[in-house]
Amino acid sequence: MAAPCEGRWCDFRGGVVVLDIGSDTVRTGFAGDEAPSLVVPPWAVPSSTSEGGLGRVWRFSGDGSGAAEVDWDPSALEATILMASTHGSPTSSRLPMMLSEPNAQNRNYREALAELLFEGPAGTPAASLLPSSVLNAFSVGRANAVVVDVGSALSSVAPVLQGKSPDLRSVREHSFAxxxxxxxxxxxxxxxxxxxxxxxxxxxxxxxxxxxxxxxxxxxxxxxxxxxxxxxxxxxx
Structure with a gap:
């Protein structure tokens, strides 16, 4: 028998929505599922600010010599969060969300996410943002790891120590991906x-x-x- 549920996340009996926004795919589903229930290309997300009505949620910029900067389309980002928060269940718009963020941490990006999550149409009651390296380590049951991530736009090597991502200076990134x-x-x-x-x-x-x-x-x-x-x-x- 499973251990009794404890903590504030247990107040949400419908589950937790997980959202992973990458530069090649946007994946969303429910925590505990073996596979995402929805996978879409990021350039297929509706945007009111991009030509043609579609916009890429975010992309990396920089020459690869240091921490990459994250540039995003606010309208496409809002549409992505709303899509994730309502998919699969008419009541899931009030469920908490867990989002992965690039190892290339960007304060402005985090602030934009927080504003859209709590003040936007999604009306998320609770949210958690974790670096993708930490989530990758957790997915294989490890609290300590060195995660090598080769994405579509960025390759990174990031250490995870006791379930946390150390200082950004310990992360190595390159645009060859x-x-x-x-x-x-x-x-x-x-x-x-x-x-x-x-x-x-x-x-x-x-x-x-x-x-x-x-x-x-x-x-x-x-x-x-x-x-x-x-x-x-x-x-x-």
Missing amino acids: GRSLDVALLEALSLQGVQLPADDLLAKLPGKAEDACCSSFVTGRRTRRKIGPLPGHGLLA
Whole structure:
């Protein structure tokens, strides 16, 4: 039998909404679920301030030599929070939310999130913001870890000590990440005589790096999954 629920989070019997805003995907679901219930590209979020009515929630800026800055679209960010707070249940707009934030901490970004969470349409009763490195460590049951995160726009190495992220100076970041790897792969295939339309390849590859080759923390077994066919009946795996 599960231990009795204790603490202020237990007052919300409907669950806790978890929101992970990345530069390649926006994922949301309920705490305790094995997989997110909603995954959308961040550039498909409605925005009243961007041309075409769609805006990217946030992006990194900087030359990779130091902590990256986070630039965001306020309208798209508000739409993302509202989408996450109401999905799956008509009553979930009053549920608490847990949000991951980039290891590249940005005070203005946190303040904007807090304002939208508590004063915006979502009307969140409680919220917790945690660095993605801390949440990654918690997901495998570790309070101490060194987390290597290769995202779409930013790669980072961040230590986690006793369930907390130390000083930002201990975080190392670089703008060479998943998207750059996609471009490098395209160039490598081109040198081998494999010609693919750049837009077509890059549309298939974002978010597929961990599907192509991943390592299980529990079993330690390395698995490979085929992504799709290449010219000449080859396979990209």
